[in-house]
Amino acid sequence: MLRFFLKLAGIFAGLAACGVLLVGLALALAYPNLPDLDALTNYHPKVPLRVFTADNVLIGEFGEERRNVVRINEVPDVLKSAILSAEDDRFYQHGGIDWAGVTRAALTNLVNLEKSQGASTITMQVARNFYLSSEKTYTRKLYEILLTFKIEASLTKDQILELYINQIYLGQRSYGFASAARIYFGKPLSEISTAEAAMLAGIPKAPSRYNPVVNPTRAKLRQQYILQRMNNLGYLTADEYRVAAAEVVKNKPLGGEFAVHAEYVAELARQLVYDIYKEETYSRGLNVYTTVLKDHQDAAYASVREGILDYERRHGYRGPDAFVDLPDGLEKNPEKFNEFIDDALNDHPDNDNLVAAVVLSADSKKVVAARSSNDIIEITGSGLKFAAASLTDKAQPAKKIRRGAIVRLLNNGKTGWEILQAPAVQAAFVSTDPTDGAIKAMVGGFDFSRGKFNRVTQAWRQPGSSFKPFIYAASLEKGLTPSTVISDSPFVLEASQTGSQRWEPKNYGGDYGEPLTMKSALAKSKNMVSIRILQAIGPKYAQDFVGRFGFDPARHPAYLTMALGAGQVTLLQEAGAYSVFANGGYRVTPFLIDKVTDSSGRVLMQARPPKAGDESVRAIDARTAFVADTMLRNNVRTGTANRAMSLKRNDVGGKTGTTNDSVDAWFAGYTPALVGIAWMGYDQPKSLGSRETGGGAAMPIWLDYMQKALKGVPEREQKPPPGLKFVNGDYYFDEFPPGQAIASIGVPKPAEDPLSNLIDSWGNTSGNRQALPPSQDFPPAGSNRPWGTSGQVTP
Incomplete structure (x- = not known):
């Protein structure tokens, strides 16, 4: 019996020696043909496009792989x-292969008669992730060992x-633990807890099985196992283990990883950058x-939603x-009840704090x-x-x-649901910012999730009376003044x-x-006056x-309807x-991107917009701008924009706008x-x-935003530029002083006012509907240009 076992041991020893020789031969033949390690030593992973606010808050990320690269000294010990x-x-003890683990895996596979268990170390996983596939073959395993x-x-x-920490896939398109920490928990890697680290x-x-968003139950079981291992290996004390095991880890919902609701901003930035870098x-x-700015964006988002x-x-x-x-009685079976609720609400996704329930x-x-068996709401x-x-x-x-x-619920925070x-x-x-x-x-x-259509940049809508200030400004350079008196009588055009x-x-x-002054007409948004000004x-x-x-x-076709804002504009315009x-x-052109950097922080593009004060971008005479501003500020004090007085500022100007049949509602203020420009309407x-x-x-949208955005911003007085005279409470251009400026339109005036004589017949008796004189700017006979519908055009 002893001789038999000695012979058997000799046979195994010989086989082992042959195995060692074969492995050595394989190493000698294959090692020189292994790929070089440039992918590791010069690590340049695919890093997605990231979009930030001006105050460095992440608002968007675009790319197949979500990844944040961190250095080892930035990784928490936990x-x-x-x-x-x-x-x-045993990562810091072995030389890349944990032979004890290999033996254990081999015995398990031998018992099960299949390749069911591996013994991959962290180094082996790095080799596989960078160079090899994940198929379970002995050939691939040999190359993995050699690498x-x-x-x-x-x-x-x-x-x-x-x-490993930067490259490993962790579900939800996240690569690396820094990206996963933000996606799953909405926080940087440096702030994660022990329980979150274990998860x-x-x-x-198995990212598909242990993903805390897709399968929170399995993720929790796996987390508890790892916490136990950390305790057994001495990484956690008994007290630390108990605290971590009891912690309730709250996952951020998929797609909710960004702290600021700036989806439209991020998408527009993506489009602009893609036009350059493809x-x-x-x-x-x-x-x-x-x-x-984050605070401004938060205020705008909340204001728009509340206004709607x-x-x-x-x-x-x-x-x-x-x-x-x-x-x-379905409520008595929580498992089936939750499954039913999930199916019922599947086609009715939540919209931020506006949630669906059965x-x-x-x-x-x-x-x-109910939203689940554990989330029952009483209203x-x-x-x-x-x-x-x-x-x-x-x-x-x-x-x-x-x-x-299936109903929609909102917790308004004041009176509850x-x-x-x-x-x-x-x-x-x-x-x-009007300066640049x-x-x-x-x-x-x-709701961006219901469609990416950006109504700020893509929607062409009629501006209504919010367009009138530009017609009034044009008239200032033709000799009209804020004190010009204009008829408000009705009329028709045949x-x-x-x-x-x-x-x-x-x-x-x-x-x-x-008849009323041009200043008062703008404050009251009188359509008859605006049309007469445009005709003049x-x-x-x-x-x-x-x-x-x-x-x-x-x-903005050159017809009288332009005076009522019948053309088309965007909010950004x-x-x-x-x-x-x-x-x-x-004239300053609105712009969104301040700068673009590469992954190392090197500036690739930097905005240098022209600014107010640069005469190369002057749009209108400084006097025209100032006088128009005084009329728009008067509109806040006495006119349709009077609600803006609640800001308790003297430097606010603005104009309401409502189109025919109240199809579009506007407020433009500054x-x-x-x-700030606010709009409401149906798509x-x-x-x-x-x-x-x-x-x-x-x-109300504009006002709610401005109350927050202007907090702490000092008032700025607009000083009159040279070339203006201030007479009887109104400003006049030097070349159009009282007596030479247009004193009235549509009301009887002395013969020395030729323009007034021309337009005396435009109807100066309230209640009479007289025809305006023909204009060469009207479309020719037979034109099919739409003039809009008859009816009420509101301010």
Whole structure:
């Protein structure tokens, strides 16, 4: 028996020796043919495009791989110990191959008669991730071992661990632990807790199974195992282990990793950069620093959403989103109940704090709704007010809130939960610095996830009366003044005069009065006065003049309807145009990107915009800008923009705008430090409602933003430029002093005023509808150019 075992041992020894010789031969033959390690020693991973605010807050990331590269000295010790405990606890002791682990894996595979278990060390995983596939073959394993030896011979242990920490895939398109920490927990790597570190360290084993977003239950089990390992290996004390094991790790929802709602900003920045760098945009680690400020963007986002929801509150409940058949008693089985709720809400995703829920019970006093078995919401009192009509027995079936209805809820933080609805209307807002055009905030709609269409830059809408200040400014350079008296009488243009159809414009509310000064007419947004001013100066002249503000003249045909804002503008154009009034007459072009750097921080592009004060970008006479500004500030004190007085500032100017049938509602307002443009309307144009105006629908958005954005910003007094005379409370150009300036339009004047004589017959008797004289600027007979519809054109 002894001789038998001795012979058997000799056989195994011989086989082992042969194995060693064969491995040595393989090493000798294969080692020189292994790839060089440039990919490791000159590590340049695919790093996505990242977009930041001006104050360095990440607002967007674009690329196939989300990755943040960190150095080993930036990695918290708790994460290092979690990784070693999970993947390779003898990493700093072995030479790349953990032979004990190999033996254990081999025995397991032999027992199971399959290649079910590996023994990959961290170094082996680095070799595989950089150079090899993940297939389980002996050939691939041999190359992996050979590469492992080469890596261990070329790099230090810390260098290898750093590569692993930056390269490993961790689910949700995240590569590296720094990216995963932000995506899963919304925080930098330096701030993660022990429990979070253990959860991240558990993902590499199987990112699809241990991903805390996709499978939180398995992720938790894996995390608990790793925490136990950390305790057993001495990385955690008993007390530290107990605290970490009990911690409830809160994952940020997928797509919610950015602290600022600036999706429209990030997308526009991406488009602008892509135009230059094409496909390299998504791989070379470009960093885009926008001009947007976090606090401004937060204020704009909140203001737009609240303005839209307030509009919805004014216009009634349309009914639940949908209905599902909710079986009685299903709540008693939490697992099946949660599965049912998930399926029911799958087609009704949340929109930030406007969430969907399934109604469990409802009556006029209380509604109980569920988002899961652990998230039951009760709505009572004022929270039911908006949907009260749908809680009565008389409610139509399609509108009635009952068991199985899917409703939208909002926790307003003041009175608790309330029933609302997903908005049908849209709104947008943009603010800029009038000194150089830098965009400070931009919100292109209520919900970016429902469509990337940016209503600030892409929507061409009629500006309504918000366009009137540009017509008034043009008239100042033709001899009119704020004190010019103009008839407010109604009139008509017959089809023979328009070349198309009869046109009978109206003032808002059908209110006509005595002649009034141009300053007062702007404050009251009188349509009859605006049309008479445009007729006096000539539509073609006005069309050319508005081009100085950055408008496209072709979108503002030279017809009298231009006086009522019947052309087309974007919010961004209006922001640039109103900047001319705010900055003393200089045209500054709104811009979004301040600079672009590469992954090392080297500046590739730097914005150098022209600024107000540079005479090469002067748009209008400084006197024109100043006098127009005084009229727009008067509009805040006494006119349609009077609500802006709540800012308690004397440097605010602005103008409301509402188009025909209240299809578009605007407010354009500014100070010398900040311009803001707010708009509300439907994407498919239709009336907002007969009582909706720019002052009621759009202005609250602007005002809510400005109250926050102007906090701590000192007032700036606009000083009159040379060439103006101040007489009886109004400014006159030196070349148009009292007696030589146009004193009136449409009212009887002395013979020495030739322009007044020309237009005395334009109707100066309130209540008479007289025809205006023909104009050579009208379209020729037979023209099919639309003049809009007859009816009320509101301020």
